[in-house]
Amino acid sequence: xxxxxxxxxxxxxxxxxxxxxxxxxxxxxxxxxxxxxxxxxxxxxxxxxxxxxxxxxxxxxxxxxxxxxxxxxxxxxxxxxxxxxxxxxxxxxxxxxxxxxxxxxxxxxx
Amino acid sequence: xxxxxxxxxxxxxxxxxxxxxxxxxxxxxxxxxxxxxxxxxxxxxxxxxxxxxxxxxxxxxxxxxxxxxxxxxxxxxxxxxxxxxxxxxxxxxxxxxxxxxxxxxxxxxxxxxxxx
Numbered sequence: 001x002x003x004x005x006x007x008x009x010x011x012x013x014x015x016x017x018x019x020x021x022x023x024x025x026x027x028x029x030x031x032x033x034x035x036x037x038x039x040x041x042x043x044x045x046x047x048x049x050x051x052x053x054x055x056x057x058x059x060x061x062x063x064x065x066x067x068x069x070x071x072x073x074x075x076x077x078x079x080x081x082x083x084x085x086x087x088x089x090x091x092x093x094x095x096x097x098x099x100x101x102x103x104x105x106x107x108x109x110x
Numbered sequence: 111x112x113x114x115x116x117x118x119x120x121x122x123x124x125x126x127x128x129x130x131x132x133x134x135x136x137x138x139x140x141x142x143x144x145x146x147x148x149x150x151x152x153x154x155x156x157x158x159x160x161x162x163x164x165x166x167x168x169x170x171x172x173x174x175x176x177x178x179x180x181x182x183x184x185x186x187x188x189x190x191x192x193x194x195x196x197x198x199x200x201x202x203x204x205x206x207x208x209x210x211x212x213x214x215x216x217x218x219x220x221x222x223x224x225x226x
Contacts, residue, residue, distance in 0.1 A: 001170060001171045001172075003153075032211075034210070034211035034212070036211070036212035036213065038154070038213070040154070045204065045216035045217065045218055045219070046146075046154065046204075046213070046216055047216075048209070048212055048213060048214050051209060051210060051211075051212035051214075052210060052211070052212070057209075057214070087153075089153060089154050091154075091156070091212070091213070093211040096168065097159065097161075097166045097167065097168035098156070098159075098168045098170070099144070099156040099159065099168075099211075100156065101146075101153060101154045101155060101156060102153070103153050104153040104154070
């Protein structure tokens, strides 16, 4: 159960797009279409932004989108806004009724 | 609609603690439930999960053999029995309701500090 690999930080100006990668193995990201993404602001509970690789829960803006290729999943935030500044975590279902998170990526809006 | 955790606190290494989570304004009997923790200043770590009917249970390698997850659907509640606690178990523990294989609704967390 090794953590998924995410960049420590990404940044962009308002209106730009940023993409966060999430790399795992064939036993987690590559083996299942069960990748999810979470936004976590300090002092608040994490919020589900994407599930099943590409699906958005109701209420999540369509500026947030997910994708996957092989063992790497990605979260793209288009039209970056100041309120998007937060930590983002990917997570994948893994073999044997397990889940594994990425180390988290800090998104900074310049 | 909320999940409320309780049972956290300060405990000495080697001792036990039992966390509880009660759902309010929602039912959990159709969903998997999980515990996720965050060490201060660090990222999220999945700890344990249980399917809606308790047929499937999983634990992270870091807690396997020491922690045990259980649920009581009649009481709309989830539990985490934590034995042989270590200092690196110190964290904020979140109770989470599953949606398919994601984590949909999160509680505010209960803090566990393991220290002598």
